[in-house]
Amino acid sequence: MKKKEEKTYNLSEEIRRIKSEKNALILAHYYQTGDIQDIADYLGDSLGLSQKAAANDADIILFAGVKFMAETAKILSPDKKVLIPDPNAGCSLADSCDEKDFEEFIKKHPGRTVITYVNTNIGVKALSDIICTSSNALKIIESLPENEKIIFAPDRNLGNYLLNLTGRDIVIWDGACHVHEEFSLERILELKAQNPDAKIIVHPECERPVRMIADYIGSTTALLNYTKKDNSKSYIIATEPGIIHQMKKANPDKVFIPAPPRDSTCGCSECNFMKLITLEKIYNCLVNESPEIIIEKELLDRARKPILRMMEISEKYGI
Ligand code: 13P
Numbered sequence: 460m461k462k463k464e465e466k467t468y469n470l471s472e473e474i475r476r477i478k479s480e481k482n483a484l485i486l487a488h489y490y491q492t493g494d495i496q497d498i499a500d501y502l503g504d505s506l507g508l509s510q511k512a513a514a515n516d517a518d519i520i521l522f523a524g525v526k527f528m529a530e531t532a533k534i535l536s537p538d539k540k541v542l543i544p545d546p547n548a549g550c551s552l553a554d555s556c557d558e559k560d561f562e563e564f565i566k567k568h569p570g571r572t573v574i575t576y577v578n579t580n581i582g583v584k585a586l587s588d589i590i591c592t593s594s595n596a597l598k599i600i601e602s603l604p605e606n607e608k609i610i611f612a613p614d615r616n617l618g619n620y621l622l623n624l625t626g627r628d629i630v631i632w633d634g635a636c637h638v639h640e641e642f643s644l645e646r647i648l649e650l651k652a653q654n655p656d657a658k659i660i661v662h663p664e665c666e667r668p669v670r671m672i673a674d675y676i677g678s679t680t681a682l683l684n685y686t687k688k689d690n691s692k693s694y695i696i697a698t699e700p701g702i703i704h705q706m707k708k709a710n711p712d713k714v715f716i717p718a719p720p721r722d723s724t725c726g727c728s729e730c731n732f733m734k735l736i737t738l739e740k741i742y743n744c745l746v747n748e749s750p751e752i753i754i755e756k757e758l759l760d761r762a763r764k765p766i767l768r769m770m771e772i773s774e775k776y777g778i
């Protein structure tokens with residue numbers, strides 16, 4: 460154990476040294492492991508990470524997250540070198556929306572504004588009118604005229620959540636995230652029975668029955684902030700458990716219980732794509748400046764427009 464700690468420490472120190480030598484910025488999502496969160500220059504949810512990727516003085520951005528996030532950083536900072544430590548870090552939600560099928564879907568529902576969750580591949584973004592994240596999706600829909608018809612993609616659970624909140628005319632693409640859809644309502648209720656004072660806090664990518672029993676629903680940053688402001692002593696967390704690292708740091712005296720998935724052979728709900736990134740891969744990626752995100756300019760330009768619309772609306776509402 461001591462050896463592993465020493466190795467992690469040395470690797471972290473080396474990463475810090477090389478990134479300052481190369482003027483590189485490490486952006487990490489909350490679903491990364493704790494050791495990676497601890498060496499990040501900026502840690503955040505999808506919206507915060509996009510905002511940071513758009514405004515920084517680094518020469519290199521290393522993205523400790525999944526591919527659609529690194530692509531978004533490249534779209535927003537096309538002149539910078541954007542690195543991803545493992546290009547196989549995909550996303551089941553992004554892959555549930557194929558570009559060609561989505562193009563057909565849009566044609567089948569003409570005259571609708573296409574609002575697409577940031578968890579999509581770049582070709583799908585390029586077909587969209589406005590991108591959103593779980594932090595700003597509600598405000599983005601509310602910013603449109605009430606009679607505006609909408610297509611929402613690709614997450615059916617977030618789409619359903621937004622439809623219920625706004626009552627707007629929304630056609631929803633039938634996609635989902637394999638992590639958030641797998642939480643077991645029964646097992647969460649069992650945990651609640653064992654911990655009656657625990658608050659159930661839930662990401663909107665979860666299915667409706669899980670959202671229905673939530674004390675609070677929000678993006679990863681919103682969930683983290685909730686645990687800071689709320690005065691309960693314990694929480695059942697229905698999102699990827701990586702976020703618990705920050706919740707514990709911010710609230711050392713509180714108890715955080717990860718919500719279990721349906722499949723009882725595995726007690727955890729980790730995103731296997733997020734967890735492909737390791738300190739070793741980050742180190743090698745920084746040293747070799749590879750793998751790099753390379754995308755043709757024309758596609759970058761098309762995908763940038765709907766992201767900039769998101770940024771404008773977010774800025775307007777102070778999100
Ligand atoms: P947020 O970080 O925007 O809450 O999204 C969660 C997620 O699933 C990222 O992959």
Ligand code: SF4
Nearest residue numbers: 550551552636638730
């Ligand atoms: Fe994609 Fe789900 Fe993993 Fe997020 S948690 S990266 S939505 S598969």
